[in-house]
Amino acid sequence: MEFRFFQVDAFTNRPFGGNPAAVCIADQLPADEVLSRIGKENNVPMTAFVVRKNNDFILRWFRPDGGEAQLCGHATLASAHILWETGMMLADEEIRFHTIAGQFTATKGSDGWITLNFPAIGSEAATDTTLLAVFPTAVEILQAGVERTLVLLPSEEEVRNFNPTHELLQSYNCIVTARADADKPYDFVSRFFAAPHGLTEDPVTGSAHCVLAPYWAAKLGKTTFNALQVSARGGELRVALHGDKVALTGQALTLIDGWFRLPE
Known part of the structure; x- marks a missing residue:
């Protein structure tokens, strides 16, 4: 079996920035164990597998620890970018992805930025106060869904400046955020740590922006934002809240184009 393979830097317009994702375009999916x-094998923050289904696409995401992700923004952005770049979809066509988390769409603006339609994820005050030992200056600690703090x-x-070496952080998928400095062209900053899923720090996390x-x-009284994830690689997002949906908008750049070959 062989299929097209790409590596894309997502939520950036420069090489070695943003978040790398592998994108595999196949006629059919191998067994889950192979995925x-x-x-x-790819050992990047996420590998996306894309298979055409009539006019839509099946999309699945696998982490470098081999587990299947329930939601991934940057690999979805990378997948849409590849479908347009290879001509599998025209630039003015909406892409519909069917995933384990539901159906998501991707559209491409005239400026080349790609917008994903993702679910909004609410948060509430956390009952687990363990992370106060990691973040003694925390203003708030909240639980977002079942997996994230x-x-x-x-x-x-x-x-x-936060250093994610505290051993207590190894048990949490943790979004850390603050309002941006007043003189900055973005509204808030964030970082995301996901040690339970094999990522000490994820460079740019689309799904975290659903939270x-x-x-x-609620904090700022508006629904559109410029966001910056301040990891070492860094990434920029335009984010908009529309009811129970979040529009995540970003850029992507292909760095590797080739084939993935598996012996029969």
């Missing part, structure tokens, strides 16, 4: 092993810090500087959009909408 898991390919995710491990959201931590509000007092300043952009604290988010940027951040409704959170900052």
Whole structure:
């Protein structure tokens, strides 16, 4: 079996920025065990598998630990980018992805930025206060869905300078955020740590902004944002809250174009 393979930097317009994703375009999906092993082999933050189904596409995401992800923004953005770049879809055509989390759409603007339609994820005050030992200056600690913890810090500087080596953080998928400095062209900053899923730090996390959009909408009294994930690689997003949906908009750049070959 062989299929097209690409590596894309998502939520950036420069090489080695944003979040790398592998994108595999196949006629049919291998067995789940093989998908898991390919995710491990690629060893990037996410591998996306895309298969055409009539006029739509089936999309699945696998992490470098071999587990299947329930939601992934940057690999979805990368997949849409490849479908347009290879001519499998025309630039003015909407892409519909069928995933384990539901159906999502992708559209391409005249400026080349790609917009994903994702679900909004609410948050509430966390009953687990363990992370206060990791973030003693935290303004708020909230639970977002069943998997993620959201931590509000007092300043952009604290988010940027946080060192994710505390052993307690190894048990949490943690979004850390703060309002941006007043002189900056973005509204808030964030970082995302996902040690339970094999990622000490995820460079740019689209799905985390499904949590951040409704959170900052309530805080700032508006629904459109410029966001910056301040990891070492860094990434820019335009984020908009529309009821129970979040529009995630970003750029992508292809760095590797080739074939993935599996012996029969």
